[in-house]
Amino acid sequence: MNAAGQDEKNRADLVAANHILAHQGILDAFGHVSVRSAVNPGHYFMSRASAPSMVGPGDIMEFDLDGNPLDLQGRKIYNERFIHGEIFKARPDVNAIVHSHSPSVIPFSVTETALQPVCHMACFLQKAVPVFEIRDVEGENNSLLIVKGTTAAALARKLGDSAVVLMRGHGNAVVAGNLRLAVFRAIYTELNAKIQSESLRLGRVNYLTIQEARNFQEALEGSEANLQRPWDLWVSEVTPR
Numbered sequence: 001m002n003a004a005g006q007d008e009k010n011r012a013d014l015v016a017a018n019h020i021l022a023h024q025g026i027l028d029a030f031g032h033v034s035v036r037s038a039v040n041p042g043h044y045f046m047s048r049a050s051a052p053s054m055v056g057p058g059d060i061m062e063f064d065l066d067g068n069p070l071d072l073q074g075r076k077i078y079n080e081r082f083i084h085g086e087i088f089k090a091r092p093d094v095n096a097i098v099h100s101h102s103p104s105v106i107p108f109s110v111t112e113t114a115l116q117p118v119c120h121m122a123c124f125l126q127k128a129v130p131v132f133e134i135r136d137v138e139g140e141n142n143s144l145l146i147v148k149g150t151t152a153a154a155l156a157r158k159l160g161d162s163a164v165v166l167m168r169g170h171g172n173a174v175v176a177g178n179l180r181l182a183v184f185r186a187i188y189t190e191l192n193a194k195i196q197s198e199s200l201r202l203g204r205v206n207y208l209t210i211q212e213a214r215n216f217q218e219a220l221e222g223s224e225a226n227l228q229r230p231w232d233l234w235v236s237e238v239t240p241r
Helices: 003-023 082-090 149-159 179-202 210-221 224-238
Strands: 032-036 043-047 060-064 096-100 164-167 171-176
Touching (some): 003 224, 032 179, 043 082, 082 096, 082 149, 082 171, 096 179, 149 164, 149 171, 179 224, 210 224
Antiparallel strands (some): 032 096, 043 060, 096 171
8 A cells, every 4th residue: 555545544544543442431522643644754644623532534634743734724623732743753663642531541640550561452561651740841830731842742751662651640642653553552551550450459460571561462463463353343333333
């Protein structure tokens, strides 16, 4: 598939991704998803500011990495779009990003308990997930929102080479090399957080080792068919019959 064809597919998948993540409870009225352009890697696609479950093909917009829309047409855009551009700048390997307020994850951003992999489907976590503290950048006079490029750049630095970064009292950003994998990771980040919280109530937790996580990640993400199966299921769940 050529780059133009890939971008057409990305736009269609982006609509589906918004619906899937809303259906799975990862996004509600807020949160957003992006995918890097294959034609111009210095651009990305994201919907206009909308509740994710209501996103349609006509809502998909193109932005440069500084968050400037190329086709505004009077549409309202997300205030936190800078998260996406700055991560894309810092991570050439990342082609898709999900920013959510995933509810089971937030407790790990405000306590001393690190989010770590407890189930094999969260193998991409591999190590304790970093937590971004906005006070370190903006001081006490902040809104917790990432509405400036400089703050988003600090978030990207905290992400480092991880797949997930938490935002204290706010949410998280999940990254991947393609959109379908980013959706997969966002869903299983939430599931892992829920399982870890339940496990901690029972007693000492036996976490995955880094090697175990790497081994399963290679097996899972190394096969496109493994990721196609859940994607097809999730699409079917949000497709009108």
